[in-house]
Amino acid sequence: MSVIDTVKEILEASTQNPNRGDSVSESKGAYWCHDCQERILDVDVEGEDAPDCPACDDEMTFERSAGSTGCAC
Ligand SMILES: [Zn+2]
Numbered sequence: 004m005s006v007i008d009t010v011k012e013i014l015e016a017s018t019q020n021p022n023r024g025d026s027v028s029e030s031k032g033a034y035w036c037h038d039c040q041e042r043i044l045d046v047d048v049e050g051e052d053a054p055d056c057p058a059c060d061d062e063m064t065f066e067r068s069a070g071s072t073g074c075a076c
Pocket residue numbers: 036037038039040041056057058059060061
């Protein structure tokens with residue numbers, strides 16, 4: 004077996020099994036209304052704007068879920 008065949012096999016194996024984990028939209032946090040304890044996940048909200056609380060109609064505040072990196076202090 005030649006080296007080239009081995010390299011080919013490795014390349015084919017890697018293209019057949021693309022290991023991309025970024026296709027799933029992942030929640031980065033959630034919108035909260037602290038008065039009502041209402042919570043809506045960001046992935047459930049269409050667009051970039053904060054939704055209104057379904058209970059009191061106030062604008063909800065966005066909070067990143069713990070563990071999702073990036074301290075913006
Ligand atoms: Zn509310």
